[in-house]
Amino acid sequence: MEPNNHKIIESVIVVVAYILLRIISSKLIDRTMTKKIVQKQRGKIIKKALNLIYFSIFSIFILLIWGVDQKELALFISTVLTVIGIALFAQWSILSNITSSIIIFFNHSxxxxxxxxxxxxxxxxxxxxxxxxxxxxxxxxxxxxxxxxxxxxxxxxx
The missing domain is CATH 2.30.30.520 (SH3 type barrels.)
Known part of the structure; x- marks a missing residue:
């Protein structure tokens, strides 16, 4: 097999794993909501956060499969996080909004x-x-x- 065929197969496996993980976690969250362990509204927020985390992780896997160097990927991610960090500190209101949204979510106020x-x-x-x-x-x-x-x-x- 050609090297690209291996990459395509690995990419398909990663995409299928991503879809399965989203479906399983969504059903698990729905089940906990029906048992009244987690409120329906909080379940929606948890689903959004998990989907963002899953997408980020599986995007990194796809990039690594297609030959992006780990050092370059780490450099890119750290550069993006640094720029975001500087932008957030330059905009204190955005940083305080993110912090207060986390507090509101976990404090249940x-x-x-x-x-x-x-x-x-x-x-x-x-x-x-x-x-x-x-x-x-x-x-x-x-x-x-x-x-x-x-x-x-x-x-x-x-």
Whole structure:
């Protein structure tokens, strides 16, 4: 067999393993949600995070299969992480939003579908939490508008 045929077969195996791992982990999370071990809203967030982690890992495997040098890949990843780190430290609000989203997720202070009031210096926003991302808590107001307030504001549950 030609070397490229081996790479294609290995790539197909990695893609199949990626798909199987996503399906298995999704079913496992769904099962824990039905047993009420994990709340439905938290399960969605856990699925998003796991999918991002799986995609990153399997992308690295594909790059290694197709001949990207490990030293070059490590250099590229460290360079990207350094640039992201510098960008985040240059933008303290983004870094604080990521940190506060992690705290909100693990502290269980706010869940999806909770109604909250956000009190800021200039204005007050009230709405239902429709999504918790890395950068924002997305609210739906009473007028069914989407709001993207910063997570660094004070959150008060109704």
């Amino acid at each position: 706010v869940k999806l579908e909770d109604t909250i009031t956000i009190i800021d210096k200039d204005y007050e926003v009230e709405g239902r939490v429709s999504d918790i991302g890395l950068f924002f808590v997305i609210l739906k107001t009473k007028k069914n508008r989407r709001k993207y307030p910063s997570q660094t504001m004070y959150l008060f549950k109704k």
